[in-house]
Amino acid sequence: MSAVSEDAADRTFIEELFALHHAEIYAYIFRMVRDADVAADFAQDTFIKAYKAQDSLEDRAKARAWLYQIAHRVVLDEMRRRRIVRFMPWTGESHGAAPSAEHLAMEMRLSGPLARALARIPERQRAALLLAEVNDLSGLELAGTLGISHVAARALLTRARESLRVALADEKRLEKEHEAAIDAEYAERARGAEGHRPSDDSRPER
Amino acid sequence: MSLETKRLFGADETIHDRARMLAAESVDGSLAPGDAEWLDAHLGACPDCAAVAEEYRAIHLELGSLATPEPPRDLWARTSAALDQIDAKAARRSPGKTAAARQGNRPLVATAVAVGCVVVVAAASLLAQSPVITPVTSPARSDVVALATPSPAQSPEAQGAPLAVVNGTSYWIDSDGGVYQIKGGTTQCTAADGSCTVASGGGNTLGSIASDQVVSAAIAPDASRAAVWTTDKVVILPLASMPQTVSIDLLTPKPTLAATPTPHAATASAGASALASAVSPAAPSASASTGTAQTPTPTPTATPIPSSPASPTPAPSAPAATQPIAILSGYEIVGRDPEFSADGSLVAFAARPVDHSTGPDVFLWRSGQEQATRITFRHTGLFAGWYGGRILISEISAGSTGGANAARSTSYIWEPSTGKTLAIGRPMLLPAVDPTGKYLVYWSGTVELDPATGLWGPASGDLYFDSWSNLTLTPASFALSAAPTASPSPSPSPSPSPTAEPTLSPSPSLEPSSAESPTAAPSAATAAPSSEPSAAASLPQPAMPQILPVAAASNMVHRWVVAWDSAGGHVAVWVADPGSSRIGRLSLFWIDRGSGRVATNEPLLAADKVLANVAFDEDHLVYTSAIDGKTYMQAVPAVPPSTVATPAPPTPGPTPSGSPVPGSPSPSALPTDRPGN
Numbered sequence: 001m002s003a004v005s006e007d008a009a010d011r012t013f014i015e016e017l018f019a020l021h022h023a024e025i026y027a028y029i030f031r032m033v034r035d036a037d038v039a040a041d042f043a044q045d046t047f048i049k050a051y052k053a054q055d056s057l058e059d060r061a062k063a064r065a066w067l068y069q070i071a072h073r074v075v076l077d078e079m080r081r082r083r084i085v086r087f088m089p090w091t092g093e094s095h096g097a098a099p100s101a102e103h104l105a106m107e108m109r110l111s112g113p114l115a116r117a118l119a120r121i122p123e124r125q126r127a128a129l130l131l132a133e134v135n136d137l138s139g140l141e142l143a144g145t146l147g148i149s150h151v152a153a154r155a156l157l158t159r160a161r162e163s164l165r166v167a168l169a170d171e172k173r174l175e176k177e178h179e180a181a182i183d184a185e186y187a188e189r190a191r192g193a194e195g196h197r198p199s200d201d202s203r204p205e206r
Numbered sequence: 207m208s209l210e211t212k213r214l215f216g217a218d219e220t221i222h223d224r225a226r227m228l229a230a231e232s233v234d235g236s237l238a239p240g241d242a243e244w245l246d247a248h249l250g251a252c253p254d255c256a257a258v259a260e261e262y263r264a265i266h267l268e269l270g271s272l273a274t275p276e277p278p279r280d281l282w283a284r285t286s287a288a289l290d291q292i293d294a295k296a297a298r299r300s301p302g303k304t305a306a307a308r309q310g311n312r313p314l315v316a317t318a319v320a321v322g323c324v325v326v327v328a329a330a331s332l333l334a335q336s337p338v339i340t341p342v343t344s345p346a347r348s349d350v351v352a353l354a355t356p357s358p359a360q361s362p363e364a365q366g367a368p369l370a371v372v373n374g375t376s377y378w379i380d381s382d383g384g385v386y387q388i389k390g391g392t393t394q395c396t397a398a399d400g401s402c403t404v405a406s407g408g409g410n411t412l413g414s415i416a417s418d419q420v421v422s423a424a425i426a427p428d429a430s431r432a433a434v435w436t437t438d439k440v441v442i443l444p445l446a447s448m449p450q451t452v453s454i455d456l457l458t459p460k461p462t463l464a465a466t467p468t469p470h471a472a473t474a475s476a477g478a479s480a481l482a483s484a485v486s487p488a489a490p491s492a493s494a495s496t497g498t499a500q501t502p503t504p505t506p507t508a509t510p511i512p513s514s515p516a517s518p519t520p521a522p523s524a525p526a527a528t529q530p531i532a533i534l535s536g537y538e539i540v541g542r543d544p545e546f547s548a549d550g551s552l553v554a555f556a557a558r559p560v561d562h563s564t565g566p567d568v569f570l571w572r573s574g575q576e577q578a579t580r581i582t583f584r585h586t587g588l589f590a591g592w593y594g595g596r597i598l599i600s601e602i603s604a605g606s607t608g609g610a611n612a613a614r615s616t617s618y619i620w621e622p623s624t625g626k627t628l629a630i631g632r633p634m635l636l637p638a639v640d641p642t643g644k645y646l647v648y649w650s651g652t653v654e655l656d657p658a659t660g661l662w663g664p665a666s667g668d669l670y671f672d673s674w675s676n677l678t679l680t681p682a683s684f685a686l687s688a689a690p691t692a693s694p695s696p697s698p699s700p701s702p703s704p705t706a707e708p709t710l711s712p713s714p715s716l717e718p719s720s721a722e723s724p725t726a727a728p729s730a731a732t733a734a735p736s737s738e739p740s741a742a743a744s745l746p747q748p749a750m751p752q753i754l755p756v757a758a759a760s761n762m763v764h765r766w767v768v769a770w771d772s773a774g775g776h777v778a779v780w781v782a783d784p785g786s787s788r789i790g791r792l793s794l795f796w797i798d799r800g801s802g803r804v805a806t807n808e809p810l811l812a813a814d815k816v817l818a819n820v821a822f823d824e825d826h827l828v829y830t831s832a833i834d835g836k837t838y839m840q841a842v843p844a845v846p847p848s849t850v851a852t853p854a855p856p857t858p859g860p861t862p863s864g865s866p867v868p869g870s871p872s873p874s875a876l877p878t879d880r881p882g883n
Contacts, residue, residue, distance in 0.1 A: 011289065018282060026277035040278045041788055044285045051289055076420065078788075114268055120560070122418030122455075123437075124384065132234065133269040139236065154231065161230040165261050174561075 014051045017063055022047070024135055025071050031130050032075045032123070042078060046071040065141040072127060072145050113175055117167035125160035132157055221248065222255055229259035233266040377425050378409070385451060386421040388413035388432055388443075412445040417454045424543055426550040433544045433553045433571075438560045440534040440544065440578060442553070442571065457532035459577050533571045533578040540566040540661065541588045542636075547595060552622060553578070554597050556589040562660055568599050570622060581620060586662070590636040594643060596621050600635050602653045602662035613653045613662065618682060631678030635664065638768035639674075640777065645797065647671050647754065647768045647777060651761060666761045669768070669779060671804045672751040755806050756781045756793045765790070771822040776842055777804065778811075778827055780820045792816040792829055794842070810843060 025046055030039035049070050057066050118126060124146075131137045131145055143153035228245045231237055237245065249256040380387045389409035412429070415421050419436035425445075426432065434441045434454065441454055537557035544555035551573040558566040565585035569578040581587075582599060590598035600617045615635035619628045630637065634648035651667015756779045757763045765782035775797055782790040794811035795804045817830040827840045 011293070014289065015286075018285065022281060023274065023277055026281065027274050030275045031272070036275070036278070037785060038788070039275075040281055040284070041786060043277065043281060044288060047285045048288050048292070051292065114265070116561070120438075123420050124418055129269065133266060134272050158227055158230045161233070161262055161265070162226070164265055165230075165258065168261070168265065 010051070010054055013054065013060075014047060017050065017067060018047055021064060021067050025067055028068065028130060028135050029071055029075055031134065032127060034119075042071070042074050045074045045078070049074065062144070065137065065144045068131065068135070068137065068141065068145040069147065072131075073147075075127070076123065113171035114168055117164055117171045120167045120171075121160060121163040125156065125163050128153065128156045129160045129164060222252065225249065225252065225255040226258050229255065230262050232259070233262050377412075377429065379421070379423060380409075381421070384416055384418055386415045386417065386423075387411045388415075388423055388425070388445060390429065410447060411449060412447065413443050414449045414451040415441075415443065415454050416451050419455070421454065422543070424545060424553075426546045427548060428550050430550065433546065433555075434530075435539055435544065437538055438536055439532055440537070440539070440555065440557070440569075440571075441530050441532050443530045444528050446528070452530045454530075454532075457530060457535075459532045459535050531576055533576070534569060536560055537569075542591065545589070545592060547592050549595070552595075554589050554592065556587055558585070565661065568597070568620075570597065572622075588636065590617060591638055593619060593639045595623070598637055598639065600637070602635065613655075615650075615653055617648070619679065627682045628679040629682035631680055632672075632676075634670075635667075638770070640770040640774040640797075641772050642774035643674065644774060644799075645671065645673055645777075645802070647779065649763060649766065651763070664764050668760055668763050669754045669756060669766060669781070670751040671754055671777070673802050676751065752804055752806060754779055754793070754795070754804065756791065758784070758791070765818075767818050767820050769821045769827075771825070771827075771842060775799065776810070776822070776827075778820050778822070778829075780816060780818050780829075782818070783814075788818055789815055790818065792820060794827055811840065 022043065026039055026043040029042045030036065033039050033042065046067065050067055057063060128142065128146060131142050137145060139150055139153060142157070143150040146153055146156070148156070225245060225248045228237060228241050229249070232242065232245060249259055377388065377390050380389055390412050391409035413432055415434055417436055421434060421436055423432045423434045429445055431442055431444045434443045436454060439454065439457070441457055443452060534557060536559060538560050540556045540558050542556070544553050546553050553571040554568060556566045556568050558564060566587055567580050567582045567585055568587040568589050570581050571578040584601065586601040586603050588600045590600045592598070597620045598617060599620055600615060602613060602615045614633050617630045617634050617637050619630065634650050637646045637648040639646045647669055649664060649667055649669055652665040653662050654665035655662050753760065762784065763781050767780040769778045770776070776794060777797060778792060778794045780790050780792045782788070792811065792813045793809045795806060795809055797804050811827065820829045822828070825842050827842055
């Protein structure tokens with residue numbers, strides 16, 4: 001194949017990959033970084049890196065897992081880098097860290113406690129969970145994406161599920177305590193109001 | 207408990223552990239038949255494990271129903287344009303064989319310097335204490351050398367990620383499977399062409415950290431220790447050869463710092479000791495502070511504070527310097543990264559609880575202490591940087607009248623050794639002071655509350671170059687005062703309405719009034735100047751604030767980075783492109799210290815598509831292209847080109863006087879009609 005046609009094939013291949021997988025790659029990155037701008041930047045980086053490194057893809061049938069692997073590395077590396085670099089620009093938020101759990105829940109249609117719990121677990125575990133549970137990667141694809149053995153990937157996934165379960169239970173407990181505190185406050189107010197206006201026993205709207 | 211009972215208990219526990227592990231694995235139906243049967247039998251007999259299994263299934267179902275976020279419509283256009291540039295560059299280098307050329311863009315150094323990480327944690331601190339660097343006289347031209355190109359084929363865990371390139375030594379982090387190693391090596395620069403190469407390869411391991419979370423670090427100026435942080439913890443880690451691996455996730459502060467801040471009444475004169483007690487559970491919890499702390503001894507205004515090292519007093523019970531210390535837990539870093547003071551004895555940063563129940567406050571750790579101590583209490587504090595031994599703090603606070611227009615940004619100087627606070631009599635956000643303490647660059651404009659993050663941030667504004675002599679400093683007492691409404695706020699949910707965010711109410715006494723600061727201008731919150739104020743008309747001494755023409759249009763600076771060279775002769779400013787958080791335009795200016803003005807019409811470098819990681823190392827400006835991922839060290843000319851004996855020929859077109867960077871940020875993309883020109 002001539003150099004020109006080889007290049008054209010390279011370019012065509014990456015365009016096909018983009019058409020097939022950009023939505024899921026973007027979605028994975030977005031769920032990891034929880035910032036639309038950053039996710040777009042990282043998704044772009046992913047395909048640029050894929051274009052530069054096509055020679056590293058030995059089997060094009062495995063392109064999807066290979067793309068996820070690049071995206072995963074971009075995410076973790078960039079998130080690490082953003083924290084490492086000293087001169088962070090003012091972003092009005094902690095780097096790479098999250099919008100509020102409520103915002104995340106809205107964006108992702110998660111319950112508030114689950115969104116908060118998901119945000120609490122370690123990033124590698126979160127990545128494994130999202131890749132397996134949301135992006136439907138197979139066990140082998142997950143292992144390839146994370147750059148670890150199949151057994152290690154399963155163990156990581158199990159740890160992630162347990163971490164999330166514990167974190168979720170904690171979040172639900174906190175939410176109950178919070179609601180109880182609010183109820184107590186309203187009850188206290190209601191008692192105070194009764195002292196002044198015995199007829200008014202309405203409960204303030206929540 | 208009998209031995210038999212212990213055995214039974216242990217065996218029983220193992221069975222339940224196995225059941226739960228299999229239950230976790232079973233949610234995606236991947237159990238072997240034998241395991242599945244065993245699990246079913248166990249769950250039938252063990253209600254607790256059955257409940258756990260049900261929780262796993264519920265989580266699995268909820269995660270599976272997640273909505274899919276839509277990628278931006280221009281994602282392909284952006285990506286395609288970047289691919290075009292790669293092809294074009296490859297074609298220039300190796301006509302007819304772009305793919306081969308593309309593959310040739312592989313690391314020049316074995317351990318690729320991760321993009322943009324040559325800039326650094328320790329750099330600024332070191333710069334602040336470095337002797338004045340004699341600028342290189344020969345390279346009036348811009349010498350740029352590619353240091354490294356990251357390769358996606360290379361495991362990121364194998365990539366060095368320099369924390370600092372300082373005085374011939376670079377520091378970076380390698381990570382592998384959740385173990386992060388802080389390493390040090392040498393940087394070699396050849397005097398002939400001003401080019402440098404960041405050391406790579408093995409390096410010496412100085413710190414080793416194990417964590418399931420992403421680990422970041424800032425190196426002390428003397429590289430004796432690092433401030434290391436994850437998403438919910440900050441640790442001080444001693445650096446030494448042959449370190450033991452520290453499991454940072456297991457470290458906890460002693461004693462544990464409560465996540466819920468407790469307001470304390472104290473006078474500023476109580477100073478550091480009051481601060482130390484403010485977060486100590488052993489200290490009597492001060493009751494309801496009303497935020498009426500008294501102001502410290504008046505300090506003359508309009509007097510630049512000379513840079514001076516802090517003089518911390520280590521506590522008698524200082525822990526061994528060889529042990530890592532978790533100084534804060536349950537908090538996430540907000541805004542700038544933690545930074546050591548110039549003498550390395552203090553670390554300052556802003557953080558907020560991980561549950562976002564309050565806004566950020568500024569924390570300070572002193573050598574010898576086991577915890578970071580909170581130095582602001584209104585949940586609006588942002589760490590702006592060090593000013594000698596003092597800390598610059600910014601706050602964005604809602605006015606009492608409510609509404610976004612009433613919000614304002616105010617900055618303070620806080621003296622760690624005395625607790626004295628001076629309010630800067632000009633509304634500004636995140637001032638950055640040059641190493642000589644004479645000039646500063648700050649942001650001024652309108653601010654807004656981002657409901658997504660619950661944090662205030664810049665809405666519309668510009669960066670200004672100013673002289674300290676223009677500013678009025680007014681004694682204030684913000685540091686030790688608590689917000690009047692800082693009682694535990696039950697709602698972690700931020701509100702877009704400033705009036706509904708109780709922790710943002712400012713203490714009225716801290717608002718620098720115009721009467722106190724007659725020279726104060728611009729008025730930041732609502733009346734940011736839209737053009738350079740009478741720069742050419744009168745050139746008053748001292749210089750008036752100058753708008754730095756660093757963005758594509760005025761009032762478009764939302765995210766930025768400011769870096770000074772050690773002599774205070776140059777300032778580099780990176781400003782994010784609209785819609786991007788990490789790619790932007792880098793401008794380098796010469797400062798005429800005689801007139802106290804920046805040569806804004808003659809930038810020494812203007813490059814687009816640069817990552818935010820910008821810093822000076824000696825007489826080089828270090829930055830990274832977002833296009834090719836390469837890191838460049840560009841020699842900074844001793845004097846601006848127009849003043850040298852053999853000036854560089856005027857560069858036509860959009861590129862200012864700096865030489866274009868080979869194969870990277872496209873200076874040609876710069877418009878010529880930039881504001882201020």
